[in-house]
Amino acid sequence: MIEFNVAGLLNEFIGATREYDIDEMLGVQEEGLVAVEPVQGHVKFTRTHDGILVQGGLDSVFEVQCVRCLELFHMPLHIDIEEIFHPRVDLRTGALIPVDPDEMDTLISEKNLLDLTEVVRQLFLLAMPHMPVCTASCRGLCPHCGQNLNHGQCTCHEDEIDPRWAMLRSLLDQDAESGA
Template sequence: MNDLRFNVAQLLRDVVGAARRVEVAANLYELAPELSGDDRSRVLRGAVRMLNTNAGILVQGRLTGTATLACARCLEPVTTPLEVEIEELFRPTIDLLTGRAIVPEEEDRALWIDEHHILDLTEVVRQDALLAAPLNAVCSEACRGLCPTCGQNLNEGPCDCKPEPDPRWGPLTALLDDRDNDRADDQNV
């Protein structure tokens, strides 16, 4: 179970500029299963610094691990390094001295510190991990991808589909097809 919730009451009571370093380990499968393949034990690890500022708690840090994505060409799983940068300002929703509720200017409730002074990194880490994942991961630069007609993985060998004829050569190809397929191919190149 991920527990990315931290009680920051002490830090909020401290002077502006006070900071705390927190180790973070986030199970990627629970957080963003689309990045973890079938591996339920994959963990993003790192540390964040929590800084008391006038406006709230600034959280900065970096978590690293690996992600498994589908190859953009052949859809086979590809494992790539994942570096998740975090930099967010979390706002208090209660005044520590008076106990009064504050409505933060920040609209995103994922960035609100709750009334028990719990700062929850879960949603921020999840979103930053998704943003950090490469959009066009490929299993290899030489990946041949899938045949658009039959879906065969062309890295495993050619399929039986004929290549699409170039429409510019259509009439000529039709003419030559009657005679000799191989020769027509030679002339079209």
């Protein structure tokens, strides 16, 4: 978890700042987002009139499956974070502040802990390419036998034709015979 105690900053004047270096494992492993290296970077916390603004840049490396050859590979990703976190408790009175259900991930806990984990997880998910490929020159899999063409040529005959296209092939053959 990527947590910070922000009680001191919440008690300071608007515009007060704190800066932190981050070097933590994401701690959330799910399909499509498996971190193989810690999240690293630098963040700046700024006290605002209604909470704390978090800004910074973070990097990590994730294990991803190539959509062409289905091999796992390591993909480095970078995210920029800029998010306002709101306190759950009024520091002057100790009273709970009403919560907007849409802001649950950006709440500072009753113990004044600001947890970046869920916001960082979501930003890395958004940064992940929709169709990740291991290399731009990935040749993928043979559509007939499934051989990974990056490891060598398959033994399929390229002139085999899908039966659904056989009629079109016969039309091409007729055109070739007639000289058209």
